[in-house]
Amino acid sequence: DAKTTQPTSMDCAEGRAANLPCNHSTISGNEYVYWYRQIHSQGPQYIIHGLKNNETNEMASLIITEDRKSSTLILPHATLRDTAVYYCIVRLVQGAQKLVFGQGTRLTINP
Amino acid sequence: DAGITQSPRHKVTETGTPVTLRCHQTENHRYMYWYRQDPGHGLRLIHYSYGVKDTDKGEVSDGYSVSRSKTEDFLLTLESATSSQTSVYFCATLLAGTTDTQYFGPGTRLTVL
Numbered sequence: 001d002a003k004t005t006q007p008t009s010m011d012c013a014e015g016r017a018a019n020l021p022c023n024h025s026t027i028s029g030n031e032y033v034y035w036y037r038q039i040h041s042q043g044p045q046y047i048i049h050g051l052k053n054n055e056t057n058e059m060a061s062l063i064i065t066e067d068r069k070s071s072t073l074i075l076p077h078a079t080l081r082d083t084a085v086y087y088c089i090v091r092l093v094q095g096a097q098k099l100v101f102g103q104g105t106r107l108t109i110n111p
Numbered sequence: 112d113a114g115i116t117q118s119p120r121h122k123v124t125e126t127g128t129p130v131t132l133r134c135h136q137t138e139n140h141r142y143m144y145w146y147r148q149d150p151g152h153g154l155r156l157i158h159y160s161y162g163v164k165d166t167d168k169g170e171v172s173d174g175y176s177v178s179r180s181k182t183e184d185f186l187l188t189l190e191s192a193t194s195s196q197t198s199v200y201f202c203a204t205l206l207a208g209t210t211d212t213q214y215f216g217p218g219t220r221l222t223v224l
Contacts (some may be wrong), residue, residue: 041203041218042217043115043215043217044201044203044213045215046212046213048173049211053126066131067200098144099154099213101142101146101153103153104153
């Protein structure tokens with residue numbers, strides 16, 4: 001699976017959009033981009049994933065650049081409950097589906 | 112939420128004792144996983160299973176064994192616990208299909224004294 005690079009930490013004001021970047025310059029054509037988050041002491045939670053098109057669900061939007069070497073997770077109206085560590089993961093959708101977690105971005109939402 | 116429970120949720124044990132952690136799921140997912148999480152290391156895969164009696168090693172499998180005799184249960188055993196195995200252990204299952212999403216349990220905090 002391709003390696004990802006994320007900022008260690010970010011801050012965002014409550015009610016504003018939180019934009020979390022991820023670089024995955026070695027991504028291959030059949031690898032997907034997945035985002036998970038982990039709120040303190042809880043198990044990781046799936047947020048969204050995509051291959052090359054932008055995706056949106058009830059939690060977030062995922063913007064993938066045309067060359068697929070980077071992506072941005074957008075939380076449109078961040079709340080205090082969005083404070084968490086966010087993981088960007090790139091992997092093939094096949095086989096045993098092992099997730100390789102990096103260090104992630106610690107997002108703090110400030111009141 | 113994929114109906115994943117882990118037991119026990121907290122355990123304190125002594126070095127050298129055997130410990131078994133249980134993961135139970137109610138969604139009939141084929142794949143199940145055990146991860147450990149330590150400060151500075153993120154989540155690391157210990158073992159995983161791709162079906163009943165079918166298991167394989169992850170990146171940090173030394174000192175651990177697993178068993179899966181039923182679809183719904185995946186057991187992680189520390190044959191002789193060491194202090195380096197003090198960690199938070201997460202079980203996960205995979206719903207294979209259009210999203211191939213992993214769902215995680217609430218975790219077990221294990222302390223080995």
